[in-house]
Amino acid sequence: MNLASVRIITADIEPLVKFYEDVTGSKIIMYTPDFAELQTPQATLAIGSTNTLALFGGNEIAETAANRSVIIEFRVDDVDKRYEEIAGTIGDKLVQAPTTMPWGNRSLLFRDPDGNLVNFFTPVSPEAKQRFGV
Known part of the structure; x- marks a missing residue:
């Protein structure tokens, strides 16, 4: 088994993407306006907007900024x-x-x-x- 990624769910994806690009010096891949990834050789930091929660069963499964x-x-x-x-x-x-x-x-x-x-x-x-x- 390998840890593939950790995902942050956020109410506002753009500031988080910019922040992680700035502090890591790495380009984040924006797959859609609601989903992005910072890929490293060992694991990926994924960033998803709250809009993606519906795909996992509903908005109540995760709470942003908590x-x-x-x-x-x-x-x-x-x-x-x-x-x-x-x-x-x-x-x-x-x-x-x-x-x-x-x-x-x-x-x-x-x-x-x-x-x-x-x-x-x-x-x-x-x-x-x-x-x-x-």
């Missing part, structure tokens, strides 16, 4: 450099500037426009580097 338990994580080459590059985009959504965690990752934590937590991290300890094969 996540309080998931962190969307991206491994980056240099989290400190990336922070300098995107600090203006993050603005007041910063939760924690780059900090070295006890498990060996240096992490930057911020929120996207819908309030979802996003973590950019770089393995820095020998053990963390080994876990990620870097």
